[in-house]
Amino acid sequence: MSVSRIVRSRLLVRAAGTLGAVAIGLGATVAPASASTPHHGDGPGNSVPDAPVDDTAVAKAQAAANAAANGGHLETRALPKSRAAPAGQGDWGVTPVIPAPTGPYQVGTVNLHLVDPTRYDPWVPTHPRRELMVQLWYPATATSGHALAPWLQSEAADSFLHDWNVWPGSMNVPSTAGHLGAPVDPKAGKLPVLLYSTGLHSDRSQGTALAEDMASRGYLVVMLDSTHEADEVQFPGPRLETDTPASSKYTLTVRAADAKFVVNELALIAGGKDPDVDGAALPAGLSGNVDMSRIGMFGWSYGGPTVLDSMTLDPRIAAGADLDGELYGPQDATNLNRPFLLFGASYHDRKEDSSWASVWSHLTGPRYELKLAGTEHLSFSDYETLFSQAGGQMGLTPSQVQQDLGTLDPNRAIYIMRTYLAAYFDTVLHIKTNSLMSGPSKSFPEVSFIR
Helix, strand or coil: CCHHHHHHHHHHHHHCCCCCHHHHHHHHHCCCCCCEECCCCCCCCCCCCCCCEEHHHHHHHHHHHHHHHCCCCHHHCCCCCCCCCCCCCCCCCECCCCCCCCCCCEEEEEEEEEEECCCCCCCCCCCCCEEEEEEEEEEECCCCCCCEEECCCHHHHHHHHHHCCCCCCCECCCEEEEEECCCECHHHCCEEEEEEECCECCCHHHHHHHHHHHHHCCCEEEEECCCCCCCEEEECCCEEEECCCCCHHHHHHHHHHHHHHHHHHHHHHHCCCCCCCCCCCCCCCCCCCEEEEEEEEEEECCHHHHHHHHHHHCCCCCEEEEECCCCCCCCCCCCECCCEEEEECCCCCCCCCHHHHHHHHCECCCEEEEEECCCCHHHHCCHHHHHHHHCCCCCCCHHHHHHHHCCCCHHHHHHHHHHHHHHHHHHHCCCCCCHHHHCCCCCCCCEEEEC
């Protein structure tokens, strides 16, 4: 059975219930599609994608069905202003906790407002230039006095909680390990770069658990939001931009162009300049300290094909990793002579996904495939933290949480993903060798190393 059929089967089973056919419809049409996974047709070599499948929209339908069964009326809930607790504060409601980073460095973070003067915004004609928000994560020092960054900024957090119909006061967005604007730790030396691309219509924050861990290991991690495709993007002001309908094929093209533009902006920072259009200061020690010779990129779900297209467009991206995203688009059959990692959930490998098999045959550089037992598609995002700790507040039953995340302990799942992502990029970016990329490990029996 192909991945398309497996995922569709799971979606249909989970959508059945109080909302019935409505829930099934939500799985294909409701935005935001935070965990949208593009699918190939079932036949070998079929490169025509199906409509993206939206696991998160179905999870929302589950939550709405539960509330309806309990007599709840989610559409009438009041949304107070800034109901997310301030950074570092969780004195009311449930506050999910992202596991602490495992590297030797403390973590800093800063948001940058970037404008590409060479491109029009493809989704909103009234915006004459392509405008992006990116978040930098890096090894930091002297963090005292630098507040911890929230998982989402205030306006975006309100929008996210509203989308999930979270009862006011019942849940806060997490704090992160990132200290806002803290100086870069000089002991880390020149910082290798990792770009992160998230799921279709998702927020960049869904990669926080992985991003802050890689920063604690000495990387500069750059998380990209795709303006007017992401659920919500908060700009200075604050100004909130939300998603608009878009073609998935065109979306990949735009995302790859965004990634190339951001790499250009990183080159400016490496040269001692600050590209933020509002003049927001870079953290001390970052300017001139970016290693442009070591750039990798990883992406979850729709971020997977984004990585593939971005690497094809920009040869400066030296290595890529796809976290459980099926691959399609204009570059899915193009030979790639740089390292690439396929890291799948328990049901996802080349035997079940013709897109992975097709791309694998065109990878002429180092190639790796891993599969993590006991996980599901959402496990590779921060829903692993949110659902496992606050699934009830988000309207999900324990059985639905298990269907969405799998059976592997959430902290163990996050630890394994962090460990293998670091082992891969350390190896292929020539930072240090790691035996985990040589074959199966007795320390991680949950991981299948597929040849």
